[in-house]
Amino acid sequence: QVQLQESGPGLVKPSETLSLTCTVSGGSISSYYWSWIRQPPGKGLEWIGHIYYSGSTNYNPSLKSRVTILVDTSKNQFSLKVTSVTAADTAVYYCARTDGRRMDVWGKGTTVTVSS
Amino acid sequence: QSALTQPASVSGSPGQSITISCTGTSSDVGGYNYVSWYQHHPGRAPKLMIYDVRNRPSGVSNRFSGSKSGNTASLTISGLQAEDEADYYCSSYTSSSSVLFGGGTKLTVL
Numbered sequence: 001q002v003q004l005q006e007s008g009p010g011l012v013k014p015s016e017t018l019s020l021t022c023t024v025s026g027g028s029i030s031s032y033y034w035s036w037i038r039q040p041p042g043k044g045l046e047w048i049g050h051i052y053y054s055g056s057t058n059y060n061p062s063l064k065s066r067v068t069i070l071v072d073t074s075k076n077q078f079s080l081k082v083t084s085v086t087a088a089d090t091a092v093y094y095c096a097r098t099d100g101r102r103m104d105v106w107g108k109g110t111t112v113t114v115s116s
Numbered sequence: 117q118s119a120l121t122q123p124a125s126v127s128g129s130p131g132q133s134i135t136i137s138c139t140g141t142s143s144d145v146g147g148y149n150y151v152s153w154y155q156h157h158p159g160r161a162p163k164l165m166i167y168d169v170r171n172r173p174s175g176v177s178n179r180f181s182g183s184k185s186g187n188t189a190s191l192t193i194s195g196l197q198a199e200d201e202a203d204y205y206c207s208s209y210t211s212s213s214s215v216l217f218g219g220g221t222k223l224t225v226l
Contacts, residue, residue, distance in 0.1 A: 035215075037162075044119065044220035045154070045162065045205050058213050061117055094161065101150040101209045104173060106161035 002027035004095050004107035012089075012114050018082040022095030022107060029053050029076045035098045036069060036080045038091040039109075046091075050098055051078055058100075085114045120145065120206055120218035127224040133194040136221045138206030139187055144216050146187035150209035153182060153191045156220075157202045165204075166191060193223070201225040 008020035022034065036048040049059035051069040059067050063082070071078040082089055090113050096103035121139040128134040138145065138153075145151055153166040164173050166182035169189060179194045189208070193200055206218040 037217075045156075045207075045217045047207070047215040047217055050215075060214060061212060098215075100213075101148075101215070102152040102164060102167040102207075103154075103162075104164050104167070106163070108161050 002097060002105050004097065004105060006093060006095050006107045006110040008110060008112070010111055010113060012085055012112060013116050014086055014114055015084055018080070018085050018089060018112055018114070020080045020093055020095075020110065020112070022078050022080075024076045024078075024097075029071065029073055029078065033098045033100045034069075034071065034078045035096045035103055037094045037096060037103070039094070040088070040091040048080065048082075048093075050100065052100075087114050090114045117210070117212075117214070117216055120208060120216055122204075122206060122218040122221045124219070125222045125224065127226055128193075128196045129226045130196050130198065132196050133192060134196060134223065135193075136191045136204055136206075136223070138189040138191070138208075138218045140189075140208055140216070141187055143211040144208040145184065145189050147211060148209045149184070151182065151184060151189040152207045153180075154205045154207070155200075155202045156205060162205065196225055198225050 030053045033050045035050040051057045068081045092109040094109045095107045097105040154162040156162040169184045170182045
């Protein structure tokens, strides 16, 4: 079955760019949307955005100015970049498969801490 | 975009039923039949329990059911079991083609 695995630095300095990659295994990245979701410590889930395998995107309006999601179908991967990070971007970041409305397969999540 | 409104906590005894509400607006919950519910045990990946208001993915117990009336969706868990203790989140598709989560509800099985 399809599995997702997040990867990337666990520590990012304030004002720098957070970069994460999600690798899709057990299935093709084509024909689905792919999401990023995060959970700050002690808080709820926050949808960051999603990308269709063709490259079209939708972003959370509150994060849109700082977020970019890209897809690499040749590697069966998609990625997340968040610029100008602050401590408020500290969170567990999840990637997930979606049809644009529901997220049915999730990665295990990766913790990113923003600190100098 | 404010989070959908969920109660912070609910509780119930084994065997009982509980209901978690999720209130939004006509631009999200009320405007589309695209409400989902997720179960989240801390330290694990969230799990889809209900989609499109009332549909259960394969493998999810029929003790979990969903409904919607106006701008409020609900998740009902019947025959509560100890393993149901978790955080539950609703989400909805929105008029801006985005997804909005609720603030989450902590379910305690007494």
